[in-house]
Amino acid sequence: MAIYIDPPIWPGHGRMWSHLVSDVSFAELHAFAARIGVPRGAFERDHYDLPAERYGDAVRAGAVEVGSKELLRRLTAAGLRRPKHRPARMP
Numbered sequence: 842m843a844i845y846i847d848p849p850i851w852p853g854h855g856r857m858w859s860h861l862v863s864d865v866s867f868a869e870l871h872a873f874a875a876r877i878g879v880p881r882g883a884f885e886r887d888h889y890d891l892p893a894e895r896y897g898d899a900v901r902a903g904a905v906e907v908g909s910k911e912l913l914r915r916l917t918a919a920g921l922r923r924p925k926h927r928p929a930r931m932p
Contacts (some may be wrong), residue, residue: 844873846904847912849893859896861889861904862912864919877902887916887923 843864849857861879863870871881874889877898883889891899900906907915916922 844870844899844904845907845912845915846891846896846899847907847909849891849896850909851890853890857893859891859893859899860909860912861891861899862887862916863921864915867921873902873904886925887921 844861845864846859846861849859851858851860861870861874863873867887870889871884874881874884877895879889879891879895883891913922
C-alpha cells in the first residue's frame with residue numbers, strides 16, 4: 842500500500858516528467874495527488890504526470906522512489922494498469 846514515483850526521465854513540452862502511481866487504488870492516488878497540490882488534469886488513465894520540479898514534493902510527502910520498470914510492474918500487479926489501446930474506466 843504505497844504511492845510510487847519514477848525518476849523524471851520522460852521528456853515532453855520542454856520539461857522532464859515522472860509518473861506517480863498507486864498499488865492500491867485510484868482513490869488513494871487521487872487523494873495523495875490532491876494533498877501535494879497536483880491538479881486532477883494531470884491524471885492520465887492510470888497515473889499522474891508530475892514535472893521534475895515537483896518530484897521532491899512527492900518524495901517528501903511519502904512517495905516511494907522506484908525505477909520505471911518497477912513502477913510499471915507494481916501498477917500492473919495491482920490490476921490498475923490502463924494501457925493506451927484499452928478504453929480507460931473512470932476512476
